[in-house]
């Protein structure tokens with residue numbers, strides 16, 4: 694490595710560590726850490742048989758032997774950029790499709806409003 698290149702590599706490393714510490718500082722702010730806790734809680738709710746149990750019917754990355762009744766849950770943010778559409782689907786999918794076998798999770802008090810919000814935070818990472 695020439696002296697010149699070495700200096701450049703040092704500079705690049707310094708820039709990277711600067712941006713990493715800026716990132717770490719960001720993650721420590723209240724909203725960011727609350728958000729990642731919500732995503733984690735949402736995932737647990739989606740996988741929990743007594744709660745969302747989404748994986749009984751939908752393939753979700755990381756699920757063991759998921760059901761294939763409905764479409765795999767991927768690209769959710771792109772497919773449903775409007776959160777309220779997802780809120781309605783999770784509250785009561787039969788409002789959209791009366792024949793839908795998807796459980797009325799909110800309406801039937803399986804999920805609270807705040808649990809639905811956490812599941813949506815998780816879905817938006819898929």
Ligand code: HEC
Nearest residue numbers: 739745746747749750762763764782790793794795796812
């Ligand atoms: C009993 C099976 C079942 C369970 C459990 C279930 N779903 Fe569904 N879901 C379906 C079916 C079937 C559809 C398609 C419904 C329709 O025809 O409108 C659907 C539709 C959806 C849609 C809309 C997909 C689209 O492209 O229109 C989303 C999003 C969704 N489900 C998310 C979830 C989440 C999140 C959970 C868990 C909290 C869940 N589902 C639990 C069966 C299920």
